[in-house]
Amino acid sequence: MVTKDHSDSSSGEGSPVPLPQNEQPGFIGMLVKSVFEPGANAAVVMAMNLSFFFLLLTLFGLSVLTQWNKHVLALLGVTALLWGAMIWFVLELTKVQTRPDNMPPTLDLDPALSGTDQVDPVEEKKKDR
DSSP states (O other): OOEEEOOOTTTOOOOEEEOOSSOOOOHHHHHHHHTTSSSOOHHHHHHHHHHHHHHHHHHHHHHHHTTSOHHHHHHHHHHHHHHHHHHHHHHHHHHHHHOGGGSOOOOOSOHHHHTOOOOOHHHHHHHHO
């Protein structure tokens, strides 16, 4: 276990404080980490949902204050449709990412090492003629 000594050199007393080994990144850390990863992780989806929720809440309050102005109501409707479209897109993206046929192929650079004889499809067609 890794410890950090917080003892003062003048007092001579100190108790070691354990430091966590595998600390999970927080919400902001996951957002920053998602920049370098494909797809959308949970932090990105949560940030998107919270942003749309507070935007809808703000537009609803603005529509009440403006006595149900048709322009604000149109913005409210467009925002709700956009939020629904973003949720649908994230769901479709996760479906595509989890499909087994979407995984990258394993490339065998040297067929002699694998022990299998791979035949070129063009050569196979020539043999059939």
